[in-house]
Amino acid sequence: MMHGALENITQAVGNTPIVKLNRVTEGLASEIYVKCEFLNPGGSHKDRLAANLLRRAEEQGLRPGGTIIEATSGNTGASLALLAAVRGYKCIFVMPDKMSQEKIANLRAFGAKVIVCPTAVEPDDPRSYYVVSRKLAEETPNSFYANQYHNPANPEAHYLSSAPEIWAQTNGDFGAFVAGMGTGGTISGCGKYFKEKNPKIQIVGVDPVGSLYYDFVKTGRVTKAFSYKVEGIGEDFFPSTMNLKILDEIVRVDDKECFLMTRDLTRLEGLFVGGSGGAAVAGAIKYARGLTKPMKILVFLCDAGQKYVSKIFNDEWMRENGFFDDDPGHGIVRDMMGWRDKQKLVSVRANAKVREVIDLLKSQAISQIPVVEGGKLLGIVSEVSLLRCLVKGEKTLDSSIDDLMESDYATVTPDTKIDLLKGVLEGAPVAIVAEDGVPVGIVTKIDLIDYVARAEKSVARENRPSSHCVA
């Protein structure tokens, strides 16, 4: 064996550097440091997961020649494919169709089989990538279903590998740990370790607008998820690998913030990371701005930028999707709220009476009303649910509405693009607009139609030839 050489490439997993951010954090009192997981040989933090999953699978009897099957959005596949190549396993990966072509090609380069499934179906639909992968695992002999969304070996990987490594590198000299959340393996495993070492360390999750996590943590409600572009973080269901109780804080970011920060990290800091890295840093900066005392913040950067050159790093794609300020499209929800009504959001408290709510719905000519307590959104009450329980005799006009609250809404921020609202309102009857978790408005389909129609009319008026024109 040559002096200084590794036995094989899998031994190069881990020992990634921690680097200080300098330019994107200009003017910030807190210091932000990043853990460069994108420098792992398989291109992401999922190398650590793959190593631990295989260790556990081999303990349970999986032998070389067997098949590894996984529902993966790419990175876990890349890491499993790398380990499988070295250890002599076959791989089949099932992934949703919103994933980049580069990620699919990357897996096929390792000789893996890739099956692409539609994104726009419910997780329990027979076409969903979760269901297809589970069925394949049942039908393939000598196979191992990695099942990263429900395998305790996932958070365990970060508890045993990422977190102790960070602790040894830093001597625990940080006040907050910030990470994006997909399966939740990273934040749950690292969070557990850091809390055991020092319970004062703040565990901060970053969630994209459209995912379920944020609303659930803030309000306990399972609201309507909707699609977004950033890959690897956010979910439309709750994986059992995600321990939301470990979080001290959750921060929400939208696609545009994620992608502009991803590009800045590359151009200003030399860190060629993927969109979830931009998301995590954008979230960390938001978190830092809300602190009363400066802190050292450690951010986990998951994957590398190469896979996103045709998207995030492609100006045309960024412009087409409205992520540049020079293309406002129909504008943002804040513009719409300013146009629509300057009055305060009409809401009720959880102990309001059915009679009171009916009167409000009638006087305001609305069909649903948010329930807000101490500035926090608790749910909504709709005329449909009031009608149902009155007709069935389950409630009287003097009953309180507290158990009539529903989660049949999506939440957006004032900065959400109006062009995105169409998709949001296809899956939910209303969108509640919340700023830093505080509800400030409500948007229905007819509001959106009305706003877009007015905008079209005013463009048509501006383009109409003046009567003074000479033909």
Ligand SMILES: Cc1ncc(COP(=O)(O)O)c(C=O)c1O
């Ligand atoms: C690019 C990227 N970022 C972040 C994550 C989230 O990591 P975790 O699943 O450990 O929560 C993933 C996971 O799929 C990912 O692929």
